[in-house]
Structures are given as C-alpha cells and as structure tokens.
Amino acid sequence: MDLPAGETSSTPVEYEPVSVKDLLVEMKDTAELLIDLAYSAVLHRNEELAAEVLRLEHTMDVLEIRAQMSLLMAARSPSDAEALAPVLSIVTATDQISDAAGDIAKIVLEDIGLPEAMRAALPDAVETLVRGVIDDRSAYADRTLGEIDLESETGVRVIALRRGDDWLLNPGPTTEIHGEDIAFLRGPESEIGDVYETLSGRPYDPQLPDAARIEDLERAVDTILHMKNLSELAVDLAYSSVLFDDAELAEEVSNLEVEVDALESRFEAWVLQAAADAADPVTLRGLIHLGTSTEVISDAAVDISEGVLREIEVHPVVQLAVQESDEIITRLAVAAGSDLDGTAVSEGVPDADVTMSVIAIRRPGDGWILVADADAELRGGDIVIAKGTRTAAEQFDGLADA
Template sequence: MNQFEGEASSAPIEYEPVNVKDVLVEMKDTAELLIDLSYSAVLLSSEEIAEEVLRLEERMDVLEMRARMGLMMAVRSPEDAEQLAPVLGIVTAADDISDAAGDIAKVVLEDIGLPEAMRAALPEAVETLVRGVVNTNSEYAGQTLEEIDLESETGVRVIALRRGDDWLLNPGPTTRIEADDVALLRGPDVVIGDVYESLTGTAYEPPVAESPDIDDLERAVDTIVHMKNLSELAVDLAYSAVLFDSDALAEEVRNLEVEVDALESRFEAWTLRAAADASDPVSLRGLIHLGSATEVISDAAVDISEGVLRNIDVHPVVQMAVEESDEIITRVEVESNSDLDGTAITAGVPDTESTMSVIAIRRPEEGWVLVGDADAEVRGGDILISKGTRTAATAFEELAVA
C-alpha cells in the first residue's frame, strides 16, 4: 500500500464553519490541477509528480467532507434542498475526478504496466510540466513571482507551490517563493531545463521518447491522449456552464462525453489488437487503467453540469464563486461572412484584435478540433470554445455575427 493511502480515510475531520464558496473554488482549482499532474506523471514517467497527485487527492478528500458538512448545515427548507442538490453534485464530481487522477498516478507508482511508447505521445514543442524543490541558494528563493517576472522572461509558469502540507494553487504576482517549497512548473521544453536548474540547483534530465513499433499501439496511445484532452476540456466547460448558468456550454459538455465514450471503445479495440503483437502484453495493462479513469473524468464533467441541464437555478453560493475568476470560457457560433469567418488561428490566438484565446473548435462534419494540437482556420458554422476576460468575450461574440 502506498504511504499516502489510509492516511486520508483515517484522519479525523471535525465540523468547523467554512465558506462554502471558498471550498468550491479550491475544489475546482484542485480538480483541474490533478488532471494536469496525473497525466503528466504518466507521460513523463515521473514518480515524484505521481506522489504529488496522491497528496492532492488526500487534500481533496478533506475539502469534499468540509463542503458536505457546510451544505448540510445550509439546508433550511425544501427550496434550499432543491437548489443545493446540484452543488452537492459538483462536490461529488470533483471528488470523482480526484479519485480518477489518483488511479492514473498509481499506474506509475505501482508499476501496473505501461508501454514506453507513452512518452512518444508528448508532442514536439509542447509545454512540459516539472516538479522541483527550491534550493536555499536559488536566485528565486525569497522573491515574489512579480519580482522574478519568470513568465515574461522565459514563458515558464509556476502553476502551484506546496509548502509542507499547504498548497498554494494558482499563485499570483504577490506569491513569494520560499526555500524548500515544492514548485510545479509548466513551460516550453527548450527553456524549462534552465529554469529548473536555477530553481533547484540540479540539472534537468528530460524524458527520452521511444517510438512505438506496433501500429495498433501507436493508435491506442494517440487515442488516450486525445481522450485526455477532450476530458480536460469537458471539465473546464462544465464548471463554466455552472458558474455562468449556460445551457449551451452544458450541452457541449454532453457532446464531449459522447465523443470520449466513442473513443474509449476504439481505444480498447486497438489496445487488444496491440496485445496480440506485443512481446509482453502485460505491459499494456496500464493503458486499460488510463482509459477507464479518463472516461470517469468525462462522466464527472457531465455530473458537474447536470443542474444546468435539468434547468435548476444556480445557487447563489456558486454565483459568488464566479467572482473568484478573472477569466471566463465562452461558446460562440461563427456565422458565415462574419469577421471571424476565414480567420487564421495560430497557437490558439486568432488573427484579430481580440485578446480571446481559442481552445477548441467543434465542426459538424469533423467533430472536435483542439487548437492546442494544431493551427486552424475559422469557418462559418464553427462552434468556438474560447477563454478570456468578460470584456473581450463580448467583443469576440460580436465578431462572430455577420
């Protein structure tokens, strides 16, 4: 049994007054980070990152229990119960995502079996996630993120810090990096090694990719990575659907879940075919675990948006949580001959004066196109899923109208 198992279930959690809004925000941030870390642990074959996943999973268990206690104390009438039921669904779904992420991490930690070809699934020039402990003599120790201006200088972002048992999620300009902090960094592969060395005082050793020599295995690996991207997008959209009470976004979550289900069926078939040609079929067992966990994440996304799909009014506590986010996700349908029709998108940035970032396109004849995977050109009839400020979103919607 892993050292982290058992601790979360046996540690007593007593009721204490909590701000449910703050707990929901932290659960959302934790769920999104867990997805990112768990798959990075697999793609990078990193036991250190996988162990951070289990630590975060333990934290999520505590947050879920506190959220449940707070919601139970808030129920005063049948009307309260009706409005709070979807919020409870959001809490449960976030915990389901956490459990799925833990299962993904255990593929690495428990040596369940995973083909080396998984590393080859890392796209060229993709952003890499690394974990490092801040050295006492690091130039970054004792400085705020604003002072070191790391992202502007290098493109590398500090996505989270762990200080002992405390997590600092979504660190901002005033967040100070301290010696012995565990830092999670994401950035371009060509520069992240230098930042890692400056942070930790040790050299960065990038993973070595091995190309699969079995066609069906290559298809299976490519499919699981695509399922991961779609599931991650579904979670992002699900929270936005709830926070902004958007039927359109909730419907896109359902569309994504259907797509992931279809991909899982094909993924299982390719994995079984690959097993027939593999020298060690047992080494593919971890792929099956990944497929199941990924499907759980997409199902959880639907559960998060279920209240919207059932036309249940969003509870005020969720509406308040909206104010914690400076960015929003929007769904825009591009009309033919509009300003967006024919616009090129490079690395998610449309060739317009808008500051919105396009993260995905759904086309009736092609399905989903994840812009992070390839450049694209906007066409009339496209459904664009974009991220940006509220002001930018309004202007972007106007560009989509002919």
C-alpha cells in the same frame, strides 16, 4: 485513499466559515491540477509526480468534506435543499474525478504495466511537467514569479506550488517562492532542464526512451493525449456551466463526453493491435486502465453540469460567483459571412479586435479542435468556446453574427 509512506488521511476536519462559491472554485482548480499531474506521471513514468497526485487527492477529500458542511449550513428550507442539490452533485462528481486521478497515478506507483515504448511515442510538441524542490541557494528563492519572469524568458510556467501540506494553485506574478517549496513546472523539453537545475540545484535527468517505436502504440498515445485534453476541457466547462448557470456550456460538456467515449473505443482497439507487436503484451495493461479512468473523468464532468441541464434554479450562494466574477467562459456559434468567419487564431488569440482567448472549437464533421495545441481558422458553423471579460465576450458574440 492510499497516501505515500509516512502520510495520513486521518486528520480531523472542522467546519470553517468559507463560502460555497470559494470552495467550488478551489475544487475546480484542484481537479484540473489532479488530472494534469496524473497524466503527466503516466506519460513520463514519474513516480514523484504520481505520489503528489495522492497527496493532492487527500487535499481534495478535505475540500469535499468542507463543501458538504457548508451546504448543510446553507440549507434552511426544502427549496434551499432543492437549489443546492446540483451543488451537492458537484461534490460527488469531484470525488469521482479525484479517485480516477488516483487510479491513474497508481498505474505508475503499483507498476500495473506500461510499455517502454510509450515515452518514445509522445509527440515532440507535448510539454513536459516536472516536480522540483526549490533549493535555499537558488536564484529563484525568496523572489516573486513576476520578478523571475520565467514564462516570458523560457516558456516554462510554475503551474502550482506545494508548501508543506498547503497547495498554492494558479500562482501569479505576486506569488513568492521559498526554499523547500515543491514547484511544478510545465514547459518545452528544450528549456525545462535549465530551469529545473537553477531551481533545485540538481542535474536534470529525464528518462529517455530506449524501445523501438510501435505504430499502433503511437496512435494509442496520441489518442489518450487527446482524451486527456478533452476531459480537462469538459471539467472546466462543467464547473463554469454551474458557476455561470449556462445551459449551452452544459450541453457542450455532453458533446465532449460523447467524443471521449468514441475515442476510448478507438484507443482500446489500437492498444490491442499494439499487443501483437509488443515483446510483452502484459505491459500494455496500464494503458487499458488509463482509458477507463479517462472515461470516468468525462462522465463525472457530465454529472457536475447535470443540474444546469435539468434547469434546476441555481442557489444564491452560486449566483454570487456570477456576480463577482469578471472573467467568464462563453460559447458562441460563428455565422457564415460574419466578421469572425475566416479569422485566424494563433495560440488561442483570435485576429480580432477583442481581448478574448479561444479555448476550443467544435467543428461539425471534424469534431473538437483544441486551439492550445494548434493554430486554427474560425469558419462559419463553428461552435467556439472562449474565455475573457464580460464586455469582451459581448463584443466577440457580436462579431460572430452575420
């Protein structure tokens, strides 16, 4: 793995008594952030984000080595080895995801080729992800995210922090930010500029598109965004299928991979068609790389869930995660005429008397609907992926039955 100038990956890694469960959760969060940063770096032509991908890739390498050490310590018999084999496949697949994210970042860092019109083709609804260094004099410095309350005030979220070599994933209300922290902000373009300037003390200077719009390129960008979102969902469901030993979630990972493969075929066709109208077709080369890496990520998600699909018994170190976790991801089928049939879902929240968050809907004939991207209405025959507490999941499942 190549790191930005001045960085090294030769730091020795020593065994630490960390549970495999904790490592799996951290690897899952790291993989999801890697994918998010890598695609954002490409879509917004941002070299700083691309460089952060390589740093985070190094962090993932360390997590993988520690996971391998923990697995070796946990295997005390042939039956242990058999039960831990699916977990080892997770480590291998995670390495594939990490490498694919690094390859995506290198499209920007090595100037493999991206069309100037790409930024213009981004849908207005796509949120912006930016990287900023927190100024010591910032109004946000030395305060918790709960005190700042950015998301409710502006819609901008701090999705991660880097403090030196340490990454703080999924920061919460009690997380305190300090001067010199590297903050990763996601939110609407209309609001993120003011937040960035308050945080960093520097003017916000987004790259604006200056090229003509190309219809086929717009279709290609829309498709790669959908592929990116489906791949992220596949990774999330794959890890969850292992942590919760859920064969139904593992089956949906396979369904997502089939959808991504179909989208990649269309994506390549639109890129080739766009080449006919591009001033320099070579600049489209990076898009082909992007499609290939996206397929690698979805394929790796299938590898993560393979042990569940093969019905290999889950090792106790993974079962512990199920026992300790209150929030779960669940899959349910909406029966025609059930209480959920015709229920509106807005920003992931269903109009039902349960505290569940709908992540995605697979609708026969229509494919996948990512609810975060659009409001929807549940229909009979829908396969719904939702997140919430165990109690809420049981109530939600009851509403889905006729």
